[in-house]
Amino acid sequence: MVASTASPKTLAGWTGDLLAQLPAPSGPLTDVQRRGRLALSALAPPSRHQEAWRFTDLTLLASLDLGPSAPNARRHSPGDSSSGPSETSARSETVCLHLDGRSDPLAGLVLPAGVTPLADSELVLALGHTLAATGCEQDWPVELNHACASQLLALRVASRAKVSLELVSDGGTGLLPLRVLLILEEKAELQLCQRLTAAGAGLTSLVLEAHLGRGARLEHGLVALGPPEAALLAHLALEQEPESEVRLVVASAGWGLSRLEPRVVQVDGSATTTLRGLQLVTGEQIADTHSHMAFEGPEGQLDQLHKAVADGRGRSVFNGAVRVPRAAQRTNAAQLSRSLLLSDRARIDTKPELEIVADDVRCAHGATVSCLQQDELFYLQSRGIAAEQASALLKRAFCEEVLRELPAPARLWCPFERLLAAADPAPAAQSGLAASTLPRVGQEPEAPEGEKG
Amino acid sequence: MSLFSDSFVSTPVIRPDADVLLEIRGLHARVEDKAILKGVDLTLRAGEIHAVMGRNGSGKSTLSKVLAGHPAYTVTAGTVTYRGQNLLELSPEQRARVGVFLGFQYPVEIPGVSNLEFLRVATNARRAELGQEELDTFAFEDLVRERLTVVQMDPAFLDRSVNEGFSGGEKKRNEILQMALLEPLVAILDETDSGLDIDALRIVAAGVSQLATADTATLLITHYQRLLEAITPDFVHVMAAGRILRTGGRELALELEERGYDWVDQELASLELG
Numbered sequence: 119m120v121a122s123t124a125s126p127k128t129l130a131g132w133t134g135d136l137l138a139q140l141p142a143p144s145g146p147l148t149d150v151q152r153r154g155r156l157a158l159s160a161l162a163p164p165s166r167h168q169e170a171w172r173f174t175d176l177t178l179l180a181s182l183d184l185g186p187s188a189p190n191a192r193r194h195s196p197g198d199s200s201s202g203p204s205e206t207s208a209r210s211e212t213v214c215l216h217l218d219g220r221s222d223p224l225a226g227l228v229l230p231a232g233v234t235p236l237a238d239s240e241l242v243l244a245l246g247h248t249l250a251a252t253g254c255e256q257d258w259p260v261e262l263n264h265a266c267a268s269q270l271l272a273l274r275v276a277s278r279a280k281v282s283l284e285l286v287s288d289g290g291t292g293l294l295p296l297r298v299l300l301i302l303e304e305k306a307e308l309q310l311c312q313r314l315t316a317a318g319a320g321l322t323s324l325v326l327e328a329h330l331g332r333g334a335r336l337e338h339g340l341v342a343l344g345p346p347e348a349a350l351l352a353h354l355a356l357e358q359e360p361e362s363e364v365r366l367v368v369a370s371a372g373w374g375l376s377r378l379e380p381r382v383v384q385v386d387g388s389a390t391t392t393l394r395g396l397q398l399v400t401g402e403q404i405a406d407t408h409s410h411m412a413f414e415g416p417e418g419q420l421d422q423l424h425k426a427v428a429d430g431r432g433r434s435v436f437n438g439a440v441r442v443p444r445a446a447q448r449t450n451a452a453q454l455s456r457s458l459l460l461s462d463r464a465r466i467d468t469k470p471e472l473e474i475v476a477d478d479v480r481c482a483h484g485a486t487v488s489c490l491q492q493d494e495l496f497y498l499q500s501r502g503i504a505a506e507q508a509s510a511l512l513k514r515a516f517c518e519e520v521l522r523e524l525p526a527p528a529r530l531w532c533p534f535e536r537l538l539a540a541a542d543p544a545p546a547a548q549s550g551l552a553a554s555t556l557p558r559v560g561q562e563p564e565a566p567e568g569e570k571g
Numbered sequence: 572m573s574l575f576s577d578s579f580v581s582t583p584v585i586r587p588d589a590d591v592l593l594e595i596r597g598l599h600a601r602v603e604d605k606a607i608l609k610g611v612d613l614t615l616r617a618g619e620i621h622a623v624m625g626r627n628g629s630g631k632s633t634l635s636k637v638l639a640g641h642p643a644y645t646v647t648a649g650t651v652t653y654r655g656q657n658l659l660e661l662s663p664e665q666r667a668r669v670g671v672f673l674g675f676q677y678p679v680e681i682p683g684v685s686n687l688e689f690l691r692v693a694t695n696a697r698r699a700e701l702g703q704e705e706l707d708t709f710a711f712e713d714l715v716r717e718r719l720t721v722v723q724m725d726p727a728f729l730d731r732s733v734n735e736g737f738s739g740g741e742k743k744r745n746e747i748l749q750m751a752l753l754e755p756l757v758a759i760l761d762e763t764d765s766g767l768d769i770d771a772l773r774i775v776a777a778g779v780s781q782l783a784t785a786d787t788a789t790l791l792i793t794h795y796q797r798l799l800e801a802i803t804p805d806f807v808h809v810m811a812a813g814r815i816l817r818t819g820g821r822e823l824a825l826e827l828e829e830r831g832y833d834w835v836d837q838e839l840a841s842l843e844l845g
Contacts, residue, residue: 515683
């Protein structure tokens, strides 16, 4: 798949061409593919006339020529821990799964104790359940994934098991449809580190749904670093039973177009949800996060922080919907959106969208858009730190608030320098940032060669 | 007419042969369209401690920020010479590197930036200017722990973000710690005593006194005489309406403490009438 140089297509035309070129439905998702293709042929694609897509220009998507997907030749081999995960991860209990959208991700792999693949009979019941519970099963990006995905990672984590998994999709070019289904039984604990990258023009489509049983815990760190000629559409649908806990931390940069939709429902309340998001845009990039949090029972908790850095002519969009119906009394929710505007040609659109019917709740929200603080810059400069380095430090400090909350393996994938390089490769290299910036608070400084220990 | 006897209008010279470190002549500066400094003259020689006192709005803090190169202030006239060099031509970071230090009245909190590493980067920037070897993490830790004793500061503050969540006293100690590490030749301390309790004031003042040597000059900007009980200035300057109205010895500070600033207004009015 390459970016088109021909006359621009409409998104509807692009969708039609895609459907025409897809191979016949096959594999474990045959029925889903059929349904998705039917739906996609009937659905009007998103447009800026729709409120939910008002700020998101999908021109890039429609400009992607269809063609056979090509894997990334740079796929990590075991033991390559410099920038990626491996089958021999530092955490002995961690298992790394490569999702390439074409082959069975479990082939030849021994799953850790407490993790089993879902049986076909379970799939029939579970697949799409959380998408429906979070109200997105008929969304266009989800149907697009339904139409295209032929492989599925579907796992069950047994009650009281504590498991760590890494999911890696080092995309090459072309269409990469990824479908993940996770079921965490009562008091199961899963640390899930997921990495999405792309090597060139293409579309990565991710649909992940996870159901957390009572008292279960999911810590999900998603690092998505793409090139400006690629697009990312991701739905993360999470369904929580009481006393369960979700910590979702997403860091993304570099995609020409990204649309992330974390959608969480606490089905009977009394659960805890922590959402962290960081997106960087520059050039002509568009990053759009539409989060949706629904409390369907009392005493649920939400702690959400979304941060964005917009430079160049980039556009960052955040829409944070929180639904608190009458049944969700004593909900305690806090949402904060903080954005850094670094260019007068960049644009940030941020909107809290709180719908509160219950009367005994605490729902706080806030949104700030600011430039780098002149008083902070001056303070650093007044200590001999050059203006450019001071700016980089402040930008880093802004991002670290989210990055440091990534689960440890994902943090290794996404140091600030890498995030910055993904967002804007040339300036990061020119500024020598990696050599001169400071480690985050709490991080052990790198010892010089020969001085460790 | 002055309310003070002539004995207060003395201009003692401590070491007339000492090197002039900072010379300010006819300095005018404005912020946006408002003129703040209207002709400041001041000379700081090595080994001297000067105190600038004055009401709120007299231009004391503006003077400190202009000397440090704050971008919000524009110099409209006058000169500032630092060891023979035009200070006003230098960027804020260059001023710091050559040895001009501003201790902030309100030190800025910078969440996410490690205080220890901030101090190390700043110290190395100064050392590079002096032609000294850059300190690695380990060598710097040794140095900073030694300098912590100057302000009796808990090492735990090194592991936190710059000034984040520090009390007023802790922030001021952190300022003096920076001064101890950067070893400036001219230290300008803006309201270093504000927000300090008696114990913290004593510690900070002792630190400043310890760092003031025969080779350095210190400019204390303060409202109150209490700081000057702990740090004995060689010169006290009274600032009003953007310029130095009177210069004297420590007695001038005592007189201000006793009689307030009303006489300053009267003197200013008589000057303007005259």
